Amino acid sequence: MKSFRQTQSALHTWTGLLVGWVLFLIFIAGTVSFWREETSRWMRPELSVTSEMRTPDDERRMVEGALAALAIRAPDATAWSISLPGPRGVGVQGVWTERSPPEEPRRPFRWPDATNSLWVDGDGQPVAVRETRGGDFWYRLHFDLHYMPVIWARWFVGFCSMVMLIAIVTGIITHKKIFREFFTFRPGKAQRSWLDGHNATAVLALPFHLMITYTGLVTLMSLYMPWGLLANFDDRAAAFAATQPNVPPAQYAATPVPMAPMGAMLDQARQTWGGVGPGSIRISNPGDASARVTMGRDLSHTILDDGEPLVFDGVTGVLLGKAPVTGAGTATRDAMVGIHAGRFSPISVRWLYFLSGLAGTVMVGTGLVMWTAKRREKLPNPARPHIGFRLVERLNVSAVAGLPLSMVTMLWANRLLPVGMEGRWHGEVNIMFIAWGLALAYAFLRPPKRGWVHLFGLTGAALVILPIFDQFSGQGMWQHLNHGDATRFWTDITFMALGLSLAAIAVKVHRHKPRIAPASVRAPKEAAMAVAGE
Incomplete structure (x- = not known):
């Protein structure tokens, strides 16, 4: 028992x-x-960095720039949404929701793209991204x-x-x-x-x-x-x-009315949140008598995942409601x-989060390989394992070595696809999954050891070469340093460090010479090939 x-x-x-x-x-x-x-x-x-530290004046300039751009691009939208960068981000994204006729059903949510969003930089000026x-x-x-x-x-x-x-x-x-x-x-x-x-x-x-x-x-x-x-x-x-704030939604009045200055609402929000600025702003029925402005707090300053939303009257700027206690x-x-x-x-x-997450990733990967x-060692004939064993072995190669390669492929797609390509983000994502599918096919077509070596080696090389490619294309590490963008510089350094680590793993696996189990001495060649996965 x-x-x-x-x-x-x-x-x-x-x-x-x-x-x-x-x-x-x-x-x-x-x-x-x-x-x-x-x-x-x-x-x-394309988003330039004016300063690593965002001031209230920078915040107001970016919000006002986004509002001006949205008023030109989508004056008849049913809602505008503005996402402000935290201390680690750059640029403001403005998204609009098109107004549909009353008789039509509500349109489903779709991710922002070139047809329903725009960007402004730290100076509040629209920029093509x-x-x-x-x-x-x-x-x-x-x-x-x-x-x-x-x-x-x-x-x-x-x-x-x-x-x-x-x-x-x-x-x-x-x-x-x-x-x-x-x-x-x-x-x-x-x-x-x-x-x-x-x-x-x-x-x-x-x-x-x-x-x-x-x-x-x-x-x-x-x-x-x-x-x-x-x-x-x-x-x-x-x-x-x-x-949520207990403010009833306002019905569209179809009466054009200028909006209240956003600066006063931003100041009141900061005062309410103890000096913390907003992370998101949503304006329903912009430019109408029924306009409402909802602001959510920047979450990078608190451990609580609670934006403490505030609702303002978009015409008068009066605070209508706060999140309940x-x-x-x-x-x-x-x-x-x-x-x-x-x-x-x-x-x-x-x-610490990142390194702990890497440890968890390695823990899962080593558990699968183990x-x-x-x-x-317990198979009757290690040189000819049964189909279930071969399936697990190949899936391990495609997941543990193939998935990182596909993620790096998406980074390369971000650099190589035409900037003005229609449906571009869909192309990046599709290329990632196509690369993962090819890695899966390769894992089943080649011996496992070669799959480990080739996929890890290719991923490492792709990560190391990527910052070098950026350097020659005019947006590399030294350009980042010259423009005071330390974040992008260290991102490139991290890519290269990860690439060298994966390349070292590939070399280690290639040089590994497995020992033949005593039970398999009768067929040394077959046993060696089985343990090596060749």
Whole structure:
């Protein structure tokens, strides 16, 4: 009869494999998202940097510039939305929603593109910017996935996150000496080395793994467990209305009236929020007697994921409503969401988030590889594994080595696609998934060891060459330094460092010469090929 620890070991192994490839995507995309603003900044080189520090005067100039540009581009829109950059971003994005006739149904949401958005720089002047989702794509990818309905994706990601939580807890139970083994690494020992690496990355950031998984579930708790809300409200809409400013929406009056100066509303918002400026502004029915202005606080200054929205009359500038005082439950939930997203993080904490996320990504990847390494030795004929084993082995190559390559391919697409291309951000995303599909095909067509070496090597080379390409195209590291843009400079340095690391992994795998298991001495050539994956 198996002991409790043995049963937990089996649960840990099979839950990790069941959704391991999806968890790898969630971890790597979520880890990159900690530099979401920096990545977006790098992917929009047309936006100049006037200063790393934003003052209230800069904020007012950018907002007024965006309003003036929106009034020209979309004077008849039903709503304008303005997204202001945080301390790490540049440029202001203005988005409009076209007004549809009353008899038509409400138009579905669509992401901003060249047909419904514009950009202004730090001087408040409109600027032509390449159409890209930037770092926002990977942020949404890690919980919305892609090419599938959002609700289905969030249910699936929630299921995988719950399995991840089970895998972490059972891993703690299974490895009773895990903390001692954290200080032990035995290179060149095949399966033992993979287990040491898996244990080290798991223990190194264990509090982070528990926190990020649990708080990730909390962010969508009303979707996964709606019964608490439904016990107190008739539906989710009523619950949402109870947590927002209690200002009834104004009906479109079809009476043109100039809007009140935005500067006074910005000053009042800053005073209400203790000196913190807005991160978003939404204007419904702009230029009409029924205009309303809703401002949300910049979240980079607080751990709570609560914008504390303020609603102003767009014609008089009078404050109409504030967010109600939240209770302990709502504040706890907002704090957990804020901790998960890490928007409040200073640079040192953000690096800690990023490195911990990398450790989690490596933990999932090494766990997947260890599954095949451990079971190969038990196969009747390691040189001819069964189809299920070969499937897992190839999927490991395509996920762990192929996904990073596809992400780098998207960065190259950002540089190579024509700047004025219609539907450009769709092209970037499609190219990424095409590259991932090609990596999957390559993993199934070539021996596993060659797949690891070639995909990691290509990813490393692509990352190292990318900043060099930028340098020759006139928007490289030295140009960033000359323009005082330290963020883009260090982004290029990080790309090169990651590229060199992946290239080193490729060289290490290429030079590795596996030892033949004693049980396979009768067929040394076949055994060597099997262990090497050739």
